[in-house]
Amino acid sequence: MLPRTQRQKEVLDYITRFLAKHGHEPSYSQIARNFGVSSKATIAKHITALEKRGLIKRDHQPGRFTLAVKVEEVPADAVCEVALLGRIAAGVPIDAIEDIEMICVPRFLFGRVRPERIYALRVKGDSMIDEHICDGDIALIESRTEARDGEIVVALIDRARATLKRLFRFGDEVELRPSNAQLEPIRVHASRVEIQGIFRGLMRPNA
Amino acid sequence: MLPRTQRQKEVLDYITRFLAKHGHEPSYSQIARNFGVSSKATIAKHITALEKRGLIKRDHQPGRFTLAVKVEEVPADAVCEVALLGRIAAGVPIDAIEDIEMICVPRFLFGRVRPERIYALRVKGDSMIDEHICDGDIALIESRTEARDGEIVVALIDRARATLKRLFRFGDEVELRPSNAQLEPIRVHASRVEIQGIFRGLMRPNA
DNA sequence: TGATAAAGAGATCAAGTGGTGAACGTCTTG
DNA sequence: CAAGACGTTCACCACTTGATCTCTTTATCA
Numbered sequence: 001m002l003p004r005t006q007r008q009k010e011v012l013d014y015i016t017r018f019l020a021k022h023g024h025e026p027s028y029s030q031i032a033r034n035f036g037v038s039s040k041a042t043i044a045k046h047i048t049a050l051e052k053r054g055l056i057k058r059d060h061q062p063g064r065f066t067l068a069v070k071v072e073e074v075p076a077d078a079v080c081e082v083a084l085l086g087r088i089a090a091g092v093p094i095d096a097i098e099d100i101e102m103i104c105v106p107r108f109l110f111g112r113v114r115p116e117r118i119y120a121l122r123v124k125g126d127s128m129i130d131e132h133i134c135d136g137d138i139a140l141i142e143s144r145t146e147a148r149d150g151e152i153v154v155a156l157i158d159r160a161r162a163t164l165k166r167l168f169r170f171g172d173e174v175e176l177r178p179s180n181a182q183l184e185p186i187r188v189h190a191s192r193v194e195i196q197g198i199f200r201g202l203m204r205p206n207a
Numbered sequence: 208m209l210p211r212t213q214r215q216k217e218v219l220d221y222i223t224r225f226l227a228k229h230g231h232e233p234s235y236s237q238i239a240r241n242f243g244v245s246s247k248a249t250i251a252k253h254i255t256a257l258e259k260r261g262l263i264k265r266d267h268q269p270g271r272f273t274l275a276v277k278v279e280e281v282p283a284d285a286v287c288e289v290a291l292l293g294r295i296a297a298g299v300p301i302d303a304i305e306d307i308e309m310i311c312v313p314r315f316l317f318g319r320v321r322p323e324r325i326y327a328l329r330v331k332g333d334s335m336i337d338e339h340i341c342d343g344d345i346a347l348i349e350s351r352t353e354a355r356d357g358e359i360v361v362a363l364i365d366r367a368r369a370t371l372k373r374l375f376r377f378g379d380e381v382e383l384r385p386s387n388a389q390l391e392p393i394r395v396h397a398s399r400v401e402i403q404g405i406f407r408g409l410m411r412p413n414a
Numbered sequence: 415t416g417a418t419a420a421a422g423a424g425a426t427c428a429a430g431t432g433g434t435g436a437a438c439g440t441c442t443t444g
Numbered sequence: 445c446a447a448g449a450c451g452t453t454c455a456c457c458a459c460t461t462g463a464t465c466t467c468t469t470t471a472t473c474a
Contacts, residue, residue: 002226002230002231002232003230003231004430004431005231005431006229006231007431009229009231027449027450027451028450028451028452029449037432037433038433038435039433039434039435039436040452041433041434041435042432042434044451044452044453045431045432045433046432049431078310078311079286082227083226083227085224085228102223103313104285105313106286106310106312108310108412108413109410109411110412111413116226117230132336132340132341133339134339143227143228143229143230144230197228201410201411201413202409202411203313203316203411204316205315205316205317205318206315206317206407211420215420234460234462235461235462236460236461244421244422245423245424246424246425247461247462248423248424248425248463248464249421249422249423251462251463251464252420254462255463265462
């Protein structure tokens with residue numbers, strides 16, 4: 001099942017990312033701080049909601065202390081269907097696509113990520129050529145709003161241009177670095193950048 | 208089954224796309240806003256229509272409230288199983304591999320070729336790096352003994368070493384040209400070279 | 415011409431959402 | 445033992461959300 005609301009998904013994303021980065025679950029206070037929320041109760045409610053949806057498990061042990069959360073494992077099935085969302089480039093935001101096509105993708109391409117979180121983008125242009133991602137390739141993207149330094153992300157700048165770039169942070173600023181020696185990195189204030197997903201795999205048709 | 212009207216299809220498309228991108232269902236208001244419609248009731252009617260057609264499922268949980276929508280799973284035979292034959296490099300001929308794994312591959316990757324003729328190889332080394340075929344990639348190969356000039360082929364030299372290279376002919380001789388500026392082409396008499404297949408597509412896991 | 419269906423507007427209602435702050439019990443550490 | 449830090453629960457608030465009802469407009473078809 002999926003998170004029901006935007007907020008719930010954000011919280012889940014944060015926990016997932018925190019888990020991957022630190023190897024343990026964040027505390028309620030840490031989550032609250034991250035979202036600029038002053039009450040732990042709010043977080044507790046989100047966690048409860050996520051638990052009801054089966055996306056999280058608590059170590060609710062009576063008597064002893066209680067621990068936070070454990071993200072659910074995904075059942076394996078060889079293939080799944082994902083949406084193929086037109087082209088990405090310096091240009092159109094992803095929203096502005098009318099015809100969505102569904103394509104089949106082998107699960108092993110994106111590891112343990114839940115397939116509901118994956119979508120596909122047709123890559124346009126050679127901005128990631130040094131990563132050997134070419135024009136016409138189909139990139140598999142995990143839908144996330146958080147990213148770690150150095151990951152290849154789908155980023156929306158000023159809610160207008162969607163691009164596939166490597167992400168780095170410098171204080172309040174974000175650097176979107178194309179993997180192409182001929183192109184310049186873009187460096188803007190973090191508030192202008194919205195992360196839409198993370199690069200997880202590649203398919204190249206009919207070469 | 209198909210949506211009955213244009214509008215219903217638009218709504219369904221929007222939901223599918225939203226689901227793929229955001230990882231959760233849109234609310235009625237969000238859908239309404241997207242279509243410039245001021246009433247949630249209108250959307251509710253479309254959702255009801257789509258549900259009757261079996262294109263959507265509601266989370267109508269007893270006792271608790273009701274939730275949004277889940278797009279139906281569509282199994283398709285747009286997929287086929289092919290053999291994944293270990294690694295190719297300067298090394299073993301392909302025949303001499305005992306451990307054969309089967310993997311699922313979307314058919315659109317290799318166009319009109321019959322799937323029985325396709326097998327997969329794990330690429331080892333960077334000899335085709337200039338074609339943006341990297342170490343660890345999975346190459347889809349059409350099993351053939353003939354090739355045209357300039358095609359990327361799996362070639363067996365002296366019945367011993369299998370390699371992935373571009374093929375060119377010069378009279379009685381055959382040139383196997385790696386796509387890597389640092390490597391030298393191999394040029395041998397045609398009788399020493401056996402073509403085992405032609406490169407048709409690529410998959411890159413878990414990047 | 416009249417019947418029917420699709421699309422939409424607007425209002426109402428119960429239940430869930432997102433948030434606050436304050437308590438409480440438990441564990442860890444000084 | 446006391447001081448924190450932790451997860452949990454409670455009451456309370458404003459708001460959103462899905463469902464449902466009634467009404468209007470428009471188009472299609474017999």
